[in-house]
Amino acid sequence: MSNHKANVSENNSKIVKAGAAYVIGNYLLKGITFLSAPIFTRLLSTSDYGEFSTYYSYEAIVYILVGLALHSSINNAKYKYGERLDEYVSSIIALIMLSTGAWLIFANVGYGFYGEAFGFSRAVANLLIIHCMCSSFMQVYNVYISLNYSVGMFLKVSAFNGIFNIIVSVMLILTVFSDQRSLGRIVGTVVPIVLIGIYIVVFFFKKVAPSFNREFWKFGLVYSIPIIPHGIAQVVLSIFDRIMIRDMVGAAANGIYSFAYTIHALFNVVATSLDKVWKPWLYEKMEAKEYEEIRRQGTKYAFGMALYTVMIVLAAPEIIKVLGDKEYWGATPCVIPVVLGGYFTFLYTLPSLVEFFYGKTKLIAVGTMGAAVINVVTNYIFIQAYGYIAAAYTTLITYILCFVFHYLMAKKVHGNVIYDTKKLLLISSVTLAIGLITIFLEKYWLIRWLLLIVVGLYTIYWGDKQFGVVKKVKAKMSRI
Numbered sequence: 001m002s003n004h005k006a007n008v009s010e011n012n013s014k015i016v017k018a019g020a021a022y023v024i025g026n027y028l029l030k031g032i033t034f035l036s037a038p039i040f041t042r043l044l045s046t047s048d049y050g051e052f053s054t055y056y057s058y059e060a061i062v063y064i065l066v067g068l069a070l071h072s073s074i075n076n077a078k079y080k081y082g083e084r085l086d087e088y089v090s091s092i093i094a095l096i097m098l099s100t101g102a103w104l105i106f107a108n109v110g111y112g113f114y115g116e117a118f119g120f121s122r123a124v125a126n127l128l129i130i131h132c133m134c135s136s137f138m139q140v141y142n143v144y145i146s147l148n149y150s151v152g153m154f155l156k157v158s159a160f161n162g163i164f165n166i167i168v169s170v171m172l173i174l175t176v177f178s179d180q181r182s183l184g185r186i187v188g189t190v191v192p193i194v195l196i197g198i199y200i201v202v203f204f205f206k207k208v209a210p211s212f213n214r215e216f217w218k219f220g221l222v223y224s225i226p227i228i229p230h231g232i233a234q235v236v237l238s239i240f241d242r243i244m245i246r247d248m249v250g251a252a253a254n255g256i257y258s259f260a261y262t263i264h265a266l267f268n269v270v271a272t273s274l275d276k277v278w279k280p281w282l283y284e285k286m287e288a289k290e291y292e293e294i295r296r297q298g299t300k301y302a303f304g305m306a307l308y309t310v311m312i313v314l315a316a317p318e319i320i321k322v323l324g325d326k327e328y329w330g331a332t333p334c335v336i337p338v339v340l341g342g343y344f345t346f347l348y349t350l351p352s353l354v355e356f357f358y359g360k361t362k363l364i365a366v367g368t369m370g371a372a373v374i375n376v377v378t379n380y381i382f383i384q385a386y387g388y389i390a391a392a393y394t395t396l397i398t399y400i401l402c403f404v405f406h407y408l409m410a411k412k413v414h415g416n417v418i419y420d421t422k423k424l425l426l427i428s429s430v431t432l433a434i435g436l437i438t439i440f441l442e443k444y445w446l447i448r449w450l451l452l453i454v455v456g457l458y459t460i461y462w463g464d465k466q467f468g469v470v471k472k473v474k475a476k477m478s479r480i
Contacts, residue, residue, distance in 0.1 A: 046255035051182035064231035067136025094210035134197030164192035226361035233372035241391035260334035337392035348403035351410035
C-alpha cells in the first residue's frame with residue numbers, strides 16, 4: 001500500500017512539474033511574442049495587421065480540414081494500439097499528406113470560384129494549405145510527446161517556431177515585402193513551420209516507415225471526422241468575429257479588435273499549456289475510474305485559472321498601453337469580455353474531455369456547432385447595431401452557453417456528474433461578476449492595482465498551500 005502511495009505521489013509530482021514547465025516555457029516563448037507586439041504594431045498599419053489576422057483566421061479553419069483533426073485520435077489510439085502507437089502515428093502522417101495533395105489540387109483548380117471572395121492571391125492560397133499541413137504535423141507531434149510529459153522536445157520545437165517566425169517576418173517586411181507588409185508577415189510565419197514540418201515527418205518515418213494501414217485510417221477517421229465540424233465551430237467561436245468585423249466595419253477596426261487577443265494570449269498560454277498535462281492525466285484517471293480524484297482536482301484547476309483571469313482583467317488597460325501604439329488603445333473595452341470568454345473556453349474543455357474519452361465526438365460537434373451558429377447570428381445583429389466591441393460580448397455569451405451544453409452532455413455520457421457542479425458554478429459566477437465590474441473601474445487605476453495586489457498575494461498563498469511552491473523554492477535556495 002505504501003509503495004502504491006509513493007508511486008501516486010511520484011506520478012503527481014511529475015505531472016505538476018511538467019505542467020509548470022509547460023507554462024514557464026510557453027511564457028518564455030510568448031514573452032518573445034509579446035515583446036514583438038510593439039514591433040509589429042509599428043511595422044504594420046492597422047489594415048495590414050487586420051489582413052494578417054484574417055489570414056490566420058482562415059488558417060485555423062483550413063488546418064482542421066487539411067489535417068482531418070487526426071491529432072485528436074492519438075490519446076485514444078494509445079489505449080487501443082498500445083505498443084503499435086508509433087506505427088499508428090506514422091500512418092496518419094501519411095494520410096495527412098494525401099489530404100494535403102487533394103486540397104492543393106482543389107485550391108488551384110477551383111481558385112476562380114473562391115479567390116475574389118477570400119481576397120488572397122493563388123500563391124497565398126497555396127502557402128495557406130502548406131502552412132495547414134505543417135500545423136497538423138506539429139499538433140500530432142505535440143499530442144504524441146505530451147503522452148509522456150516530454151516538455152523538453154515541446155519547448156525546443158516551439159522555441160524554434162516562435163523565434164524564427166519573428167526574425168524572418170521582420171526581415172521580409174523590411175526588405176522583399178516592404179510594399180506588401182502583410183504578405184511579408186504571412187511568408188515569415190510559414191517558413192519556420194515548414195522547416196518544423198519536415199523535421200517531424202523525418203522523426204516519425206525514421207521510427208516506423210509509413211504504411212497505408214486500413215485499420216489505422218478507419219479508426220482515425222471514424223474518431224476524428226465528427227471533430228472536424230467541432231474544430232471549425234471552435235474557430236468560428238474564437239476568431240470568426242474578426243472576419244466579420246473586417247467585412248462589416250473594416251480592416252482597421254479588425255486590427256484594433258484583434259490586438260485585444262494579444263492580452264487574451266496571456267490567459268491562453270496557461271490554459272493550453274496545462275491542457276497538455278491535464279488531458280493525459282484525465283484519461284489515466286478515467287481509465288482507472290478514480291472519479292473522486294478528478295472531481296477534487298477539477299475544482300482546484302478551475303479555481304486557480306479563475307484567480308489568474310481576475311489578475312489579467314485588473315491589469316488589462318495598462319498592459320494594452322505597454323504593448324500597443326496609441327492607435328491600438330481602442331482595444332481596451334474589448335479586452336475584459338475577451339479574457340472572460342477565454343476562461344469559459346477553458347472551462348468547457350473540462351466536460352468535453354469526458355466526451356472525448358468515451359469517443360462521443362458527434363455530441364461534441366453538435367454542441368460546439370450550435371454555439372457557433374448563435375455566435376455568427378448575434379455578431380451579425382449586434383456588430384451592425386453597436387460596432388465591433390459588441391463582438392466581444394456576443395462571443396463571451398456563446399462560450400458560456402457552450403460550457404453549459406457540454407457539461408450536460410458529459411453528465412449524460414458518463415451517467416452522472418464527475419465535477420463539483422455547485423463549486424464550478426460559484427467560481428465561474430464570481431469570476432464573471434468581478435470581470436464585468438472591472439469594466440467600470442478602467443479609469444480608477446489605483447483601485448484596480450490595489451485589488452490586483454490583494455488577489456496576487458492570495459494566489460501565491462493558495463498556490464503554496466496546494467503545491468508547496470514557496471517551501472520547495474526555499475529548499476532549493478538553501479542548497480545554493
